[in-house]
Amino acid sequence: MKDSIFQVIENRALTPNIFKMRLCGDVSEVGQPGQFINIKLDGCYLRRPLSVYDADPISVTVIYKVVGRGTEIMSRLKNGTMLSVMTGLGNGFDIMAAGERPLLIGGGAGVPPLYLLAKKLVERCSKVSVVLGFNTITDVFCEEEFKRLGCEVTVTTADGSYGVKGFVTDALPEGYTYFYTCGPEAMLKAVFDSTGTSGQFSFEERMGCGFGACMGCSCKTVSGYKRICKEGPVLKKEEITWEG
Amino acid sequence: MKDSIFQVIENRALTPNIFKMRLCGDVSEVGQPGQFINIKLDGCYLRRPLSVYDADPISVTVIYKVVGRGTEIMSRLKNGTMLSVMTGLGNGFDIMAAGERPLLIGGGAGVPPLYLLAKKLVERCSKVSVVLGFNTITDVFCEEEFKRLGCEVTVTTADGSYGVKGFVTDALPEGYTYFYTCGPEAMLKAVFDSTGTSGQFSFEERMGCGFGACMGCSCKTVSGYKRICKEGPVLKKEEITWEG
Amino acid sequence: MGRLSVRLCGIELDNPVIAASGTFGYGYEFAEFYDINCLGTFSFKGTTGEARFGNPTPRVAECATGMLNAIGLQNPGVEKVVAEELPRLKRCFRKPVMANVSGFSIGDYVYTCSVLDKEEQVGWLEVNISCPNVEGGGMVFGTDPKAASEVVAAVKKAVTKPVIVKLSPNVTDIVSIASACEAAGADGISLINTIPGMRIDLKTKRPVLANRMGGYSGPGVFPIAVRMVYQVASTVNIPVVGMGGVSCAEDVIEMMLAGATAVQVGTANLVDPFACRNIINELPAVMDKYGIDRLEDIIGGAING
């Protein structure tokens, strides 16, 4: 965990309401795929948590959907803006469990953390399959990026305007050894019910601090309460109870 | 009264803690000398009232002392900054009462409104005398500006480091027909007691709105309560009671 | 009825936005900025039987998101209000106005209310019970259900127009006060008045306000106000007028979802004289964004359900 100043060096729209922002600064704590960063914005009291989409030795990149005041402010940030950013938050995905043919399942604003994960997995697995779900064709993003990593990519849209018509669970491939998923809670539940193997789920929860201090993000698991910001956001399938 | 957007086109230090700021915008309501403007600053909930120091067809200039959070923020504003500014506030000085040889008495951050007043008075009076009081030599500002208008200027410093040693009341000239004064309340009281003619006083009061809506700035006068922001900030000597 | 209109105690408002008492004078200062007939209505400066000069200055202090005031109910007294302020107002405002009344005894309230009740321009009486009860030993009327209901019952007997009781938030149990007012015949409840607060000047090391304490208002009180509106609206069966920190169209909608039939905007007017007009103009677009067809439909929408 580290709190330091980052500079916006890229911030542009991928779709009408999905933006990609690259931040330059001390990335020494940006580690595991599935971890997140927490950004302080002028005009918002609490920080905004966003998953790491990609990282390199000088920068970290996030992809975010504009859903409210904070992300709206974010979408208007200009290159050069300095932001206080906390890095190295959360547990992240455990890539050791992947097996030979992992499957990555992302929905909407849940797609971003799967990219850095895929990047790590393609190095160690024989085949990485990715299923990305969106509402409609204009919402689709990142398909090419996953393909360029060498993943086998299936896109679904709820209205059938692009790719397979339906939900991610309508397009799960056969033969995967393990899965990783991130997306809206309804999708996570459907994935939970539709998958045959074990896997890992990345959850979202409203956060006070994002680093384990306030108990704002606690969530029930079979092994007691866990803080989504600290023992999460990634939970193993076996740990999950859906009672809240 | 008008609320509109002004742009900072100059903002520089005259002394270590006195700044001059020129704002470009709609000055159609910037009228009488002694009126004030009310500036909204990012990071301050209430506006900050400042007297008009000077005005021309495209801009208004203020001179302010850094005393707290708002003026501190102000001193760091860069050229080009846009500010919401309310103009045309307060009654201003009545210049018709000046007579042939008016005297202007200013103390510290009370000096600024006397400049636009002097500018108007030199056009209609045979002689305009100005006494400016400061604490010490490094606080002195605007002496040259008044001289350039053709005023007879006396400067006092409390510690004698420049000009006459003492307070403004130790250096009042003879033979003035009327006076105008602005400065700290202790100075105004001393001027009240030391002057032989009638005159006008510009007061300061903490303000909620600055345009007459909240009754935050009411002050007792011999003719009932007056709002410093509306029926003031200028009161005639005859109206003043010092009971608060 | 338009998308924005609501009905408050039998009177239709073109929109739910009401400028709050004490922040809008008797209206005409704002009429210099814009045509105030765009408002739902406004509540005029708290009026008492006798003229009051109020507290010594400083009367206002700044806070991070809001302000303190200790005006002390400065007003010219009800007779001058009727003789001078209302006729002057008539020239710039043609809608029924809300008459805000304060008092220091039950007789006081009854007198002022019955004078204003006769004025054609007055649509509603807003009875502010956050003043100290002089007869009751300085205790504030609005902090005791019994004292509150006595004021309301007495005023109701003396007037014909709807009586909206304005509550102080400085109580342990706002619901018990509101219920007592309802039982005593109140036609509506408005809340919240300001919350007692203090700021200290680090330079002088004394309280900023001459009165030491003052009433806190502005965006900083908004979450408290929403909570109290929700609690009261969940309980009473008379309309609730919500206020406290409202500064934008979204805040108006949040207050209405919490149960407010109409929403007052106070301190925001002092910082931006166009605040109410801007909020009214922004409402339709914000309603569209959140899929709201008519404002009346969302009143209390966040309660149960």
Next chain:
Amino acid sequence: MGRLSVRLCGIELDNPVIAASGTFGYGYEFAEFYDINCLGTFSFKGTTGEARFGNPTPRVAECATGMLNAIGLQNPGVEKVVAEELPRLKRCFRKPVMANVSGFSIGDYVYTCSVLDKEEQVGWLEVNISCPNVEGGGMVFGTDPKAASEVVAAVKKAVTKPVIVKLSPNVTDIVSIASACEAAGADGISLINTIPGMRIDLKTKRPVLANRMGGYSGPGVFPIAVRMVYQVASTVNIPVVGMGGVSCAEDVIEMMLAGATAVQVGTANLVDPFACRNIINELPAVMDKYGIDRLEDIIGGAING
């Protein structure tokens, strides 16, 4: 004693800055950011006799200048705190810690306090009486002087360490509660706890918090907190620990002028984990600016005089 040091119930603090309960966990999350021995001390997460899982999520909501929380006192229970948290804390904090205790009955409070009283690491017991009194029908202990004094008297009988009673601001008359606690033997008063508030999500049209209401904290409550600290410190003769919205060194000084002997910093830690350390580092320069030689000298400086 240094410029910054103060004495709280007989224990010297290097500086008056105390991280507030519920915002600093059991300390070690912050020890990952900096050496927490720079603090005056901290008050650990509200601890109860039994483990508690707290409320469903969402448990937090954002406000313009602050937040709501409805954590619901999640904690592992006093036995685990003693067995696991305190030993772990010992490795990163060598000062006496403030033990924050909650309960739902008098017996509850007495049990938890007497267990913690025996722990060498514990310097003070901070008894939070803002919880519902299960025996007393759900009424909150801290809103009734009688219930408050019963808790205090019972706890005092059972412990040897100083008892600081933490008050809820959600009362009509904070002074009467504080005085009752003093009379019952409290060694200090701390205030304010959070203020009940609510936010509503315009998209879902439901309260943001699963629990609907939550406690409001952060800079928006500061003027209310300063007022209450001033009122209580003007009345009681035991030290007052002030808190509510403190975010910078100036706020600490304002609280102390209002009468606080020490000052807690809560929500600010959540937004900036370095908040307490930064405030402590800034204090000397801010003291110089306002001509303050030693912090102890300014306690209650704005009261009377």
